[in-house]
Amino acid sequence: MRTAEGFEPWYAAEFPRLVASLRIATGDAGLAEEAAAEACARAYAKWGRVRRMESPSGWVYVVALNEVRSALRRRRLERNHAGRLRAGHAPPPADPDDALWRAVRALPERMRLAVALRYVADLPEAEIATAMGVARGTVAATLHSARRQLARELAVLTIKETP
Amino acid sequence: MKAGHRHPADDDQDATTQLAGIATLARQLATAPPSVPDIASRARAWRRRQARKLAPAVVAAAAAAAVAVSAGVIPGSGGDSPAAVTAAPAPAPPMQTVRFLSSMASVAAAQSAPRPDVFWYERVADETGPATESWESTTQTGLLRAADPQQTSAIAPTAAVTYFAYEPLTFAQMRALPLDPAVLAARMRATLRASGRATGEHRTGSDQEMFESVRYMLGWGQATPELRAALYRMLATLPGVRVLGQGTDPHGRRGSVIVVALPLGGVRAMLVDPADGRLLAAGASPDDASPDDASPDDAASQAPAPAATPGGPGPWTPPADWTYRGPIHYNVIFEASGYVNAVGRRPE
Known part of the structure; x- marks a missing residue:
C-alpha cells in the first residue's frame, strides 16, 4: 500500500524497543504488548503524517503511554479485561x-x-x-x-x- | 569497597554503565511482533471506532445549533446577542429526579465512614465470568492485588485508589476534593477537558462523561460519606440525568435506577441501594452494551460537542420531558467491598 511506504522497517526496528520499554515501565508484559501494538496501529493509520514528524518514535511513545493509562482505567471497570486481551497469545517470557x-x-x-x-x-x-x-x-x-x-x-x- | 565511601560521581558513572545492560536484558524478552497485516487490521478497527466517536458529536452539535437559532428569534428572549442565549438559566433534571437525588445525598451523608484498614477488598462480577476478588494495599506504594489469596502479586506501583474524571486519584487527593456540588462539578469538568487535551481524546465535560465519572467513584473509590453525598448532589444538577424508579440486578437485588441519556439514543445506568446510597450494579440500554463500548473512554466519546465559544452551540441535553422506558442490561455487579486487615479476609 502506497500510504504505508516506509512503515515496515520503522515498525520492525521500533516495536521490540517499545514493548521492552513499556514492560519495564509497567511491569506487565501483556499490557506492554497490547499498548505497543495499538500505538503502532495508530502510527500505521496516520503514517502519511507520522512519517513526516521530526520524531515518529517520540510520537509513538506518547500514544503508547496514553494507551497504558487508558488500559489501566478500563481494567478497573472490567477486571478481567487483561485476560481477554491476552487470550490466544503465547504467554510472555518470564x-x-x-x-x-x-x-x-x-x-x-x-x-x-x-x-x-x-x-x-x-x-x-x-x-x-x-x-x-x-x-x-x-x-x-x-x-x-x-x-x-x-x-x-x-x-x-x-x-x-x-x- | 563500601558503597558509602565512594564519590557520588563514581556511583553515577557506574550506574550509567550498568544501565547499558538493561537494553540487552530487554531484548532477550522480545517476542515475535504482530505482523504488519495484523497492525493494519488494528488500524482499520481504530479508524472505525474514531468514525463512530465523531458521529454523535456532529449530530448533537447540529441539534444544539438548531436550538440556539430558534431560541435567538423568540421575541423578548433577552436581546439579540448570541451571549444572551447562553445566559438563560441552566437546564436541570425534572423535580422528581432532583428530589430523589437530594434524598440519596442525605442518606449517603448519614452513613458512618468505615474504619480504614490495611487492605481494601472488592468483589465484582461481570458478564464474562465468575466474580473477581481483590485485596488492594492501602499502605504500600504498590498495590497488591489477587484474584486468589494464594496468588497475591504486586502490580505496577501506583498510589491511585480510584479515578476522578478518568484521572488516577490518591487517598490524599480524594480527601481534598471539594464537597460543594457546584465546585466539585466545575473541578470535574475542568479535569475531564484537561485530560482529553492531554490524551487527544474528545472530552467536553458533558453530562455523559460526568455521569461515568460519578459511577466510577461510587463503584470503586473508597469515597467518604461526605463525598458520596456531594456526588449525588452534583448528579442532581446534570440535565441529562433521570431517576427511573425501581430496577433489579442479575442477582435479584432491588434498587433505584439512575440513568443518563446518550445523544444517539439509549442510556448508561446505575442501580443504587436507596437504603444507603451504595452502587449495586452498572449497566446500559442493550443498544449500548457491546463489549467494545464498555470502556469509559468510549463512553466518554458518546459525548457531544461542547459550547466552545460564548454564544456557540451548547452541550447536548435531552428534552425536558425525555424519559427512557426500554430495558437496562446490568453487566458489572458490585457484590461486596470494605476494609480488611489481611489478604484472604472478607468484610463481615
Whole structure:
C-alpha cells in the first residue's frame, strides 16, 4: 500500500524497543504488548503524517503511554479485561533472573519510566519530557535520582553476594 | 569497597554503565511482533471506532445549533446577542429526579465512614465470568492485588485508589476534593477537558462523561460519606440525568435506577441501594452494551460537542420531558467491598 511506504522497517526496528520499554515501565508484559501494538496501529493509520514528524518514535511513545493509562482505567471497570486481551497469545517470557533487572523494577514508577525511555527506548531527554508530560529539567533530575538509587542498590547487592 | 565511601560521581558513572545492560536484558524478552497485516487490521478497527466517536458529536452539535437559532428569534428572549442565549438559566433534571437525588445525598451523608484498614477488598462480577476478588494495599506504594489469596502479586506501583474524571486519584487527593456540588462539578469538568487535551481524546465535560465519572467513584473509590453525598448532589444538577424508579440486578437485588441519556439514543445506568446510597450494579440500554463500548473512554466519546465559544452551540441535553422506558442490561455487579486487615479476609 502506497500510504504505508516506509512503515515496515520503522515498525520492525521500533516495536521490540517499545514493548521492552513499556514492560519495564509497567511491569506487565501483556499490557506492554497490547499498548505497543495499538500505538503502532495508530502510527500505521496516520503514517502519511507520522512519517513526516521530526520524531515518529517520540510520537509513538506518547500514544503508547496514553494507551497504558487508558488500559489501566478500563481494567478497573472490567477486571478481567487483561485476560481477554491476552487470550490466544503465547504467554510472555518470564522476567530475567538478574540483579540489574530487579533493581530497575524496584524503582518508583516515575524513575522506572524515565530509565526505560532513556536506556531502552534510547529517546533524547526532550522527547522523554514530552512522553512523560514533564519539564526537561525534571527528566534529568529523575534520571539522576534513579541512577543514584540504582548505584546504592547494586552496591548493596554486590556486598551481599561477596563471601 | 563500601558503597558509602565512594564519590557520588563514581556511583553515577557506574550506574550509567550498568544501565547499558538493561537494553540487552530487554531484548532477550522480545517476542515475535504482530505482523504488519495484523497492525493494519488494528488500524482499520481504530479508524472505525474514531468514525463512530465523531458521529454523535456532529449530530448533537447540529441539534444544539438548531436550538440556539430558534431560541435567538423568540421575541423578548433577552436581546439579540448570541451571549444572551447562553445566559438563560441552566437546564436541570425534572423535580422528581432532583428530589430523589437530594434524598440519596442525605442518606449517603448519614452513613458512618468505615474504619480504614490495611487492605481494601472488592468483589465484582461481570458478564464474562465468575466474580473477581481483590485485596488492594492501602499502605504500600504498590498495590497488591489477587484474584486468589494464594496468588497475591504486586502490580505496577501506583498510589491511585480510584479515578476522578478518568484521572488516577490518591487517598490524599480524594480527601481534598471539594464537597460543594457546584465546585466539585466545575473541578470535574475542568479535569475531564484537561485530560482529553492531554490524551487527544474528545472530552467536553458533558453530562455523559460526568455521569461515568460519578459511577466510577461510587463503584470503586473508597469515597467518604461526605463525598458520596456531594456526588449525588452534583448528579442532581446534570440535565441529562433521570431517576427511573425501581430496577433489579442479575442477582435479584432491588434498587433505584439512575440513568443518563446518550445523544444517539439509549442510556448508561446505575442501580443504587436507596437504603444507603451504595452502587449495586452498572449497566446500559442493550443498544449500548457491546463489549467494545464498555470502556469509559468510549463512553466518554458518546459525548457531544461542547459550547466552545460564548454564544456557540451548547452541550447536548435531552428534552425536558425525555424519559427512557426500554430495558437496562446490568453487566458489572458490585457484590461486596470494605476494609480488611489481611489478604484472604472478607468484610463481615
